[in-house]
Amino acid sequence: MKIYRFILPSLLYNLKVSPVVFLNGARQAGKSTLVLNHLGEIGKDGIDAVYITFDNATQMAAAASAPETFLSAFKNTLVLDEV
Secondary structure (H helix, E strand, O other), X not given: OOOOOOOHHHHHHHHHHOOOOOOOOXXXXXXXXXXXXXXXXXHHXXXXXXXXXXXXXXXXXXXXXXXXXXXXXOOOEEEEEOO
């Protein structure tokens, strides 16, 4: 069952007009689920997004050791989770 999130239209709009969008909220509120469930919609809106989670130790180590190199490897919109 998908739960409609009232923040979704604002999130999609801000992804179109801003190079950085920060989604913040309480623990276990559904932030990661919201993004993962709507990456397809983000793509439909012309935003080609790549999802990276820093729960993955390899991704976290790569970003921590060489942040500019890590970020420059991605040409698409980048979703960073668990920052």
